Amino acid sequence: MKPRSRRPIFVFVLPHIARSPRDLLAWFDARLRDLPWRRDADPYRVWVSEVMLQQTRVETVIPRYERWLERFPTVEDLAAAEVDEVLAEWEGLGYYSRARNLHAAARVVRDSLGGAIPGTARELRDLPGVGEYTAGAVASIAFDRPEPAIDTNARRVLSRLFDLETPSPARLRAVAAELIPNDRPGDFNQALMELGATVCSLRSPRCNECPLADGCLARARGTVAERPGDSARPPVPxxxxxxxxxxxxxxxxxxxxxxxxxxxxxxxxxxxxxxxxxxxxxxxxxxxxxxxxxxxxxxxxxxxxxxxxxxxxxxxxxxxxxxxxxxxxxxxxxxxxxxxxxxxxxxxxxxxxxxxxxxxxxxxxxxxxxx
Ligand code: SF4
Structure with missing residues (x-):
């Protein structure tokens, strides 16, 4: 039997679920920025951009992404490079394990997969450094697979939309799977993240500008500021x-x-x-x-x-x-x-x-x- 507290989610949200992806995509289309990694869905390019964008601002990534593709235009070029060259090219982007893993994964693609980047999230997760988020992002954006890609921003939106206090990754994937459309899964995932980054912010969400406001359970219940419930940051040592x-x-x-x-x-x-x-x-x-x-x-x-x-x-x-x-x-x-x-x-x-x-x-x- 489901906990009593969950029943109102479906009572309230179901009338809006069918409309939410459409509303979100229309909002996304209207404000689509011309970013270099959105110009084509080449799997290697999508993968590089997704790895660079983790923990790094879009404005910082743009010139570095373009320079990276000049230096390593294909997965084969990256695999052929020495790790010192790769780390030097990554300099300034921080979180250097991302660069080392990208390089190691490129060698796996070259040596074990015939140079073809896998197309499903499950296969992508077998590559060094590729977690749930990156696998879902590459599978949905480059291969049109309806796979969730849930970063911190998307997690906040989903937690509020469904009024979830401390949702597990599996629960978030389940609710995202309810929403993700088959025809534009990559755009939907990007839209959800962009909504979290720009409208559904941690401290001051602008619900009156939100395309999902009608179906947002936390907004209806007045719990927006408390969702997700574990977002308070501990002091930095x-x-x-x-x-x-x-x-x-x-x-x-x-x-x-x-x-x-x-x-x-x-x-x-x-x-x-x-x-x-x-x-x-x-x-x-x-x-x-x-x-x-x-x-x-x-x-x-x-x-x-x-x-x-x-x-x-x-x-x-x-x-x-x-x-x-x-x-x-x-x-x-x-x-x-x-x-x-x-x-x-x-x-x-x-x-x-x-x-x-x-x-x-x-x-x-x-x-x-x-x-
Ligand atoms: S209505 Fe407000 S809290 Fe709900 S998803 Fe939109 S911005 Fe976030």
Missing amino acids: EFEVGVAVALSSEGRVLLVRRAERGMLGGLWQFPARVTEESESPLEAAVEALRPLAPEASPARALAVVRHAYSHRRHFYHAFLFRAQTEPEPDPEVLAVAGWTAAVWEPPEVSGRGLPAAQRRIARALAAALPC
């Missing part, structure tokens, strides 16, 4: 990080490579360490550098760079160190420190993929060096 920019007498700087797995995996950076309790950022920088270049000594403060990640905020305190030699760190020493490789590079560090905050430190170094 902050960390102080000491960064050692070691400059040798040959004019090169020491870079280390992060482990493949985890945050910013596979990228290069200056040796650094999060401060421990009652440790200053300079002390942390000295500790980070000591096993790699023991005779280097701190010269001066270089820059403080603040960077917000999705789940944490870092304050990078960068210090310039002078090193007379360019020691090659022992692999075991590197591993103990949590790095997978180290190189001495010209200070422009142009050929390496660096996270955005590290790139800003490199720019501060360039500005501090005599021409």
Whole structure:
């Protein structure tokens, strides 16, 4: 037997369900923006755009998407590239595991699938890094499959439309499947996300402009501000990080490579360490550098760079160190420190993929060096 609280959903919404997709698509058509990834439904292009758009603003993605397609026009071109090239091309977009997974998946498509990107959500999910959302988006937009694609914005709209307090992913897919039309599933999914991003916002939804207002159960019940019920964000923790920019007498700087797995995996950076309790950022920088270049000594403060990640905020305190030699760190020493490789590079560090905050430190170094 269904819980009593669910019955009114269908009593209220059913008269509007048949009309909702049509109303939503008409709203979407009237405000359709000319975005480069909407110009054709090539599966590779759709896939790249969907991965780039996760956690990144449309305005940021547009030029990067176009540049990416010039550099890697097909899935075969991407598969043929080295991972360092791919990470360097992704630089500045953040969440670098997306780039590594895209590259790994392109190789699976080339090596195991004859170069053809699969057309169903179930098959797409077998590719590295492809989750429910990306699989649904690519299947619906590129292959016209009626598969839901539910990002944070679509989740908020559906939670309000059906007045769901803390819906599970399976329940959301079930209610989305009720609405998604067979003829324009990709447009419907994009419309739902766009509605959440622009009208049904978290803090101030504009229900009087909403094409789904007549069938919105949360609006009728006065629960809009509480749906979904788990959207309050916990406070973001902050960390102080000491960064050692070691400059040798040959004019090169020491870079280390992060482990493949985890945050910013596979990228290069200056040796650094999060401060421990009652440790200053300079002390942390000295500790980070000591096993790699023991005779280097701190010269001066270089820059403080603040960077917000999705789940944490870092304050990078960068210090310039002078090193007379360019020691090659022992692999075991590197591993103990949590790095997978180290190189001495010209200070422009142009050929390496660096996270955005590290790139800003490199720019501060360039500005501090005599021409
Ligand atoms: S009526 Fe309001 S709460 Fe309901 S879907 Fe539209 S904008 Fe969101």
